[in-house]
Amino acid sequence: MDEFADRDVDVDQPSRRNFLKGSTAAIGGGIVGVAGLATAAQAQQANNLPPNVPEWMTYPGDDTAHNPYGLPSPYEEHVVRKVLGTPKTYSAASSRTPLQDLDGIITPNGLHYERHHGGIPEIDPAQHRLMIFGLVDRPLVFTMDDLKRFPSVSRIHMMECSGNQSFTATGRNTAQELMGLVSCAEWTGVALKTVLEECGVQSNARWVVAEGADAAAMTRSIPLEKCLDDVILAYSQNGERIRPEQGYPLRIFVPGYEGNMSVKWLRSLQVREEPIYSREETSKYTDLLPDGHSRQFSFMMEAKSIITYPSGGQQLSAQGYHEISGLAWSGYGKIERVEVSVDGGETWQEAQLQDPVLPICLTRFRLPWAWEGEPVTIMSRAIDETGYVQPTLEALLDARGRNSVYHNHAIQPWAIAANGEVSNANA
Amino acid sequence: MRMRDGLLSAAIVLASTAAALADYGIGTPATPEEIAGWNISIGRDGDNLPAGSGDTVAGAEVFEQRCSACHGESGEGGIGDRLVGGQGTLSDERPIKTVGSYWPYATTLFDYIRRAMPLDSPQSLSADEVYAVSAYILMLNGIVDEGTVLDADSLPAIEMPNRDGFVLDDRPDVGQ
Numbered sequence: 171m172d173e174f175a176d177r178d179v180d181v182d183q184p185s186r187r188n189f190l191k192g193s194t195a196a197i198g199g200g201i202v203g204v205a206g207l208a209t210a211a212q213a214q215q216a217n218n219l220p221p222n223v224p225e226w227m228t229y230p231g232d233d234t235a236h237n238p239y240g241l242p243s244p245y246e247e248h249v250v251r252k253v254l255g256t257p258k259t260y261s262a263a264s265s266r267t268p269l270q271d272l273d274g275i276i277t278p279n280g281l282h283y284e285r286h287h288g289g290i291p292e293i294d295p296a297q298h299r300l301m302i303f304g305l306v307d308r309p310l311v312f313t314m315d316d317l318k319r320f321p322s323v324s325r326i327h328m329m330e331c332s333g334n335q336s337f338t339a340t341g342r343n344t345a346q347e348l349m350g351l352v353s354c355a356e357w358t359g360v361a362l363k364t365v366l367e368e369c370g371v372q373s374n375a376r377w378v379v380a381e382g383a384d385a386a387a388m389t390r391s392i393p394l395e396k397c398l399d400d401v402i403l404a405y406s407q408n409g410e411r412i413r414p415e416q417g418y419p420l421r422i423f424v425p426g427y428e429g430n431m432s433v434k435w436l437r438s439l440q441v442r443e444e445p446i447y448s449r450e451e452t453s454k455y456t457d458l459l460p461d462g463h464s465r466q467f468s469f470m471m472e473a474k475s476i477i478t479y480p481s482g483g484q485q486l487s488a489q490g491y492h493e494i495s496g497l498a499w500s501g502y503g504k505i506e507r508v509e510v511s512v513d514g515g516e517t518w519q520e521a522q523l524q525d526p527v528l529p530i531c532l533t534r535f536r537l538p539w540a541w542e543g544e545p546v547t548i549m550s551r552a553i554d555e556t557g558y559v560q561p562t563l564e565a566l567l568d569a570r571g572r573n574s575v576y577h578n579h580a581i582q583p584w585a586i587a588a589n590g591e592v593s594n595a596n597a
Numbered sequence: 598m599r600m601r602d603g604l605l606s607a608a609i610v611l612a613s614t615a616a617a618l619a620d621y622g623i624g625t626p627a628t629p630e631e632i633a634g635w636n637i638s639i640g641r642d643g644d645n646l647p648a649g650s651g652d653t654v655a656g657a658e659v660f661e662q663r664c665s666a667c668h669g670e671s672g673e674g675g676i677g678d679r680l681v682g683g684q685g686t687l688s689d690e691r692p693i694k695t696v697g698s699y700w701p702y703a704t705t706l707f708d709y710i711r712r713a714m715p716l717d718s719p720q721s722l723s724a725d726e727v728y729a730v731s732a733y734i735l736m737l738n739g740i741v742d743e744g745t746v747l748d749a750d751s752l753p754a755i756e757m758p759n760r761d762g763f764v765l766d767d768r769p770d771v772g773q
């Protein structure tokens with residue numbers, strides 16, 4: 171057996187990757203005329219096309235485990251999270267999932283949307299504790315090892331920020347910019363019910379206040395009833411330990427409720443009779459209505475959908491067949507049906523749903539479509555298992571005004587121009 | 598039938614094992630000191646407010662030194678949110694939501710400043726400093742007078758202008 175097979179010995183071997191880095195640097199540098207480079211690149215491409223032998227077949231590629239933690243192809247470098255504009259501070263900001271570049275329903279961990287209020291702490295799991303106190307018979311402290319000893323549960327769920335889809339989003343054009351604060355992963359942990367029962371919840375308890383170990387000490391109150399239903403204390407995401415940006419080593423995951431409630435870096439749960447009325451459930455995450463009153467404790471994420479192909483910023487390459495594809499979800503449960511309009515909302519066709527169709531989960535839909543080259547407006551609307559139909563923006567603004575900030579789940583239309591360019595039809 | 602009976606009794610065994618394990622015996626009792634150190638949440642009735650006090654004059658100094666760089670000399674906002682003004686604008690076309698115009702409880706102000714501010718070094722203020730700077734921000738909003746001293750008794754007694762401005766979630770209000 172080759173004694174070097176499982177070791178990365180040839181650190182210095184020139185590789186295709188290094189070669190590639192070199193050529194992108196040259197393009198980025200812009201020293202050579204752009205036109206000249208384009209022809210050179212085209213010539214090089216042609217060398218790799220039939221009937222020629224592609225250059226990458228003529229020498230061995232990168233060594234096995236060249237990247238012990240694998241990375242996407244350098245050709246996918248543009249598929250990244252994105253922060254909109256220039257926030258006043260990056261410690262209280264958000265980054266968005268590139269929905270238009272992803273297939274299926276699972277968001278890769280490095281692309282899950284982020285929303286932080288006090289930066290991303292680096293926490294040593296050996297020094298992390300979860301304390302449960304308040305209206306319980308036995309206040310307890312748990313280590314991460316303790317929590318992993320409990321029976322585990324894994325479920326695939328979407329998570330969405332209630333600020334996803336702005337009421338005043340001018341200048342946003344791509345699915346990522348407009349609706350990238352939604353992601354989906356398989357979350358593994360222990361059912362909160364199991365851990366709460368270990369502590370013995372007292373009969374007058376109604377709320378559980380979750381607090382994070384970040385610089386914002388993020389605090390949200392969650393109804394006890396929900397905590398005893400489907401809430402998970404999650405330590406893993408898509409099979410690996412939760413990423414620091416998602417709350418490493420522990421987050422509370424509250425399915426179907428606004429993402430802010432799934433408090434990251436979870437360090438304590440206080441069981442109470444009343445909510446705590448934290449800043450995040452009074453000043454923020456409350457929805458101002460036209461009469462000056464605000465909806466409070468508006469947790470549920472209602473049925474929503476978006477077409478991801480063709481979507482804003484993309485370009486239809488040709489007339490003829492295209493598969494319209496998108497995502498639908500609802501905090502209330504499963505997606506029952508998705509309807510697509512290719513005539514600006516005049517008529518609707520039922521899209522195909524891709525299995526699996528899971529509760530509180532992104533659901534992929536598809537519709538075969540032939541584009542005749544005419545300007546059109548396309549859009550989708552989700553119907554969930556409660557029969558709820560996703561509203562138009564007009565209906566939503568009529569009911570909620572423009573100052574709610576949170577919980578805009580309106581239909582997103584895309585305009586396709588005669589030249590195939592796709593853009594935000596609400597712009 | 599045999600097979601079914603077998604399955605059934607297997608299921609019963611499983612169920613009773615789970616029941617026997619309902620008390621897992623995992624975790625360590627949390628001591629009162631541990632809880633006191635970590636419980637920084639303040640209820641709207643002032644529950645869990647610490648001892649100490651501070652007035653608007655001391656608060657002006659804390660604000661100047663620790664807050665104004667981000668929130669502006671007089672709370673008009675900057676890197677951090679605007680903290681002052683906007684009362685009576687909530688049903689306007691462009692509402693201004695601040696501590697003074699929007700927040701329902703003064704206790705939340707103490708709770709939030711203590712846990713999260715200043716943004717660059719949270720939990721670095723003493724209880725006296727948090728009382729003082731809370732008093733100062735409320736004074737800038739015309740909610741308390743200059744010289745007001747806040748402590749665990751007087752803070753929860755403050756009536757915030759938007760105290761009754763919140764309604765419970767009554768959705769679905771739109772969609773079918």
